Amino acid sequence: MTVMADTPKPVKPRGWYKRNEIAITPFLFLLPAVIFFSVYVIIPIFQSFWISFHEWDGLGEKTWVGTANYERLLGGDRKFEVSFWNNLRWLFLYLLAIPLGLSIALLLNQKVRGIRLYKSMFFFPFVLSQVVVGLVFSWFYLPREGLLNAILQFFGMGTVNILGDPSLATYGIIAAGLWPQTAYCMILYLTGLNAVDPEQVEAARLDGAKGLRMLWHVILPQLKPATFIAFVVTIIGALRSFDFIAVMTNGGPFGSTRVLSFYMFEESLSEFGFRMGYGAAIAVVLFFLMLIFIAYFLWSMYRDEKGAR
Amino acid sequence: MRSIFKASAAALLSTSMLAGAAFAQDLSGTLRIISDMSNPAPRATMEQLAADFDALHPNLEVELEIVDREAWKTQIRNALTANAPDVVNWYAANRMTPYVNAGLFEDISDMYANGDLPGLDAVKGAMTLDGKQWGVPYTYYQWGIYYREDIFNELGLEEPMTFEQELANCEKIVASGRACYAIGTKFLWTAGGWFDYLNMRTNGFDFHMQLARGEVEWTDPRVRETFANWRKIIDMGGYIADHQSYSWQEALKFMTDGEAASYLIGNFAVPHLREAGLSDEQIDFYQFPKIADVPQGEDAPTDTFHIPANASNKEAARAFLQYVTSAEVQSDINGGDKLGQLPVNANSSVDADEFLEQGFEMLSTNAQGGVAQFFDRDFPAEMASVGMEGLQEFMVFPDNLDDILQRMEDARQRIY
Secondary structure (H helix, E strand, O other), X not given: OHHHHHOOOOOOOOOHHHHOHHHHHHHHHXXXXXXXXXXXXXXXXXXXXXHOOEEOOOOOOOEEOOOHHHHHHXXXXXXXXXXXXXXXXXXXXXXXXXXHHHHHHHHHOOOOOXXXXXXXXXXXXXXXXXXXXXXXXXXXXXOOOOHHHHHHHHOOOXXXXXXXXXXXXXXXXXXXXXXXXXXXXHHHHHHHHHOOOHHHHHHHHHOOOOHHHHHHHHHHHHOHHHHHHHXXXXXXXXXXXXXXXXXXXXXXXXXXXXXXXXXXXXXXXXXXXXXXXXXXXXXXXXXXXXXXXXXHHHHHHHHHHHHHO | OHHHHHHHHHHHHHHHHHHHOOOOOOOOEEEEEEEOOOOHHHHHHHHHHHHHHHHHOOOEEEEEEEOOHHHHHHHHHHHXXXXXXXXXXXXXXXXXXXXXXXXXEOOOHHXXXXXXXXXXXXXXXXXXXXXXXXXXXXXXXOEEEEEEHHHHHHHOOOOOOEHHHHHHHHHHHHHOOOEEEEXXXXXXXXXXXXXXXXXXXXXXXXXXXXXXXXXXXXXXXXXXXXXXXXXXHHHOOOEOOOHHHOOHHHHHHHHHOOOEEEEEEEHHXXXXXXXXXXXXXXXXXXXOOEOOOOOOEEEOOEEEEEOEOOOOOHHHHHHHHHHHHXXXXXXXXXXXXXXXXXXXXXXXXXXXXXXXXXXXXXXXXXXXXXXXXXXXXXXXXXXXXXXXXXXXXXXXXXXXXXXXXXXXXXXXXXXX
16 A cells, blocks of 8 residues: 555555455355354244244234243143153163263274274164164064064063053163164264373373273273263254154154154144144243253353363 | 136136036146055056046146155145145045135135036035035045954854944954954054044934034043943953054054954955955955944045145146046046045946945945044044044053043143
């Protein structure tokens, strides 16, 4: 600019964009993502809030009903209560995938001929579609022909119809869900174990640490990032457990295996559904439940990053 | 004003044309049909139907899209609103309500009124909502008890006429180490069939319809009587064990294996039984026996064609509906080698098939009470889903009846 100062003719000033290029470009790069994220995620969230205050069949006019949907939902809707408790069962029992995955990872973390083959075999269930896993497990549980009952009978025990018994069905589905989820956690820990510092292990060994003490005080602290990710994916997986339920029991017997996401689907989008307002109200409740966890994860990630700096 | 004039002129044109020559040659443009007839035999029938109609009208191009039958139950909403086709499949009675209320189905009362649809008077009622007709039926089928004739002969049993005989038969069947009835309630609706029949036989067709319209409480003593009759079968071990884990198709195996002697189901089960290797000497059919002295009502679900209100070629669509319901086409598509069901046109002939003939006979002479569609089509959607879940629970835990009825009553008070 100063170069031009001594020329008599005033130069054409540089364009607005050129002058602000540095400040604007990052936003331009962000723009496509922001647009799509808002159109497909952010705006629908607020639409759900809005719909949840209405009664709407998805076709005609919406009728404003205020908080009536929430009053019905939280004021003793038995289906909601069943779904909510099932969600909690999922949350706690699904976390078993983490210790299970860790123990398999420790087992497989050795240099043996063909270990890659074993690893991929253990990882296999995670590659399968959840629908396929659900279907296979529902055959496994079949009351007469199922493999489970064949095994029980071989050991002289009575048969059991897990998916047909309202007090057992949810646990049966969670067990099916644990199979691929364990594989997922295993792979997370296997990569984590690669990053364990051999010098620290050596040092600990010289100090006489072995077995569980070694695991607890030396290995696990180094696996903290893997554990964190395993927690996140498992909890989110538990909250969106939908495919297994739809395939294995369709919410039955008599609605005993419903979870909130399935109940939401049933109310709003299934064959006998299209009560969009009520479905949206369930979605909002589920959203806040998830938000508790997500907020916690975001907060702890933020804290870690700040600590790292 | 102009649009009204145009619409009425178009309507006048089309009706006069249709009334004149049944299948006018001058239809043009494209006729888009979306059908849910996705099972193998219905699919072939539908494709044939579209091809024949196409051949009949040289200037008209028929585009057929076949959608999975279960998926269509939710897809229809999008199909009717955005870029609507000219003809769609759906179901009769209450299942039409959401689309009629939202103005998405075309009112075709004029076709019934001016004689474009001869022979459909008997089935008109199932297509009527708010005093208008919203589509045409193309097939229906009877429900009833399909049984293993060879097992009945072996045990020396007769087709029962009364509930006492039915229970006496059942006792003998159970004593022979079999279950009386196969049923798979995993997808709930099969339990609705049992309730329909027990309630129509215990309290009559009119009471059943009052219940469907929400005019009677679920805790009413008459409803309890129905459940008391049902419980007699449950308590004697009449049903196969673990039926809550099977679909209706999976439960068929119990009947083909001879572990269950009979099955209350629609006529659509017959091809499956034949495919499984049962000959016509081994299977037979009887009407659900009488319980109280009331005129017998029957379930006969009807499948339908409709014109979406947003269709673009309504003229051709109307001609298609007329074509599908004509006596000859009805006889043809409902034949044993095609749909294997009952024709809706009174002038059609029923295919020479043991079950179709018995079913037609039953529905035309022995259903004085009236013809119902089915639990999940007569009751409003939300009541049907709460109800069928309760019915399934009752079949597994009959002791929970009070709780179940209270739940259904709460739902009734909220829904209607």
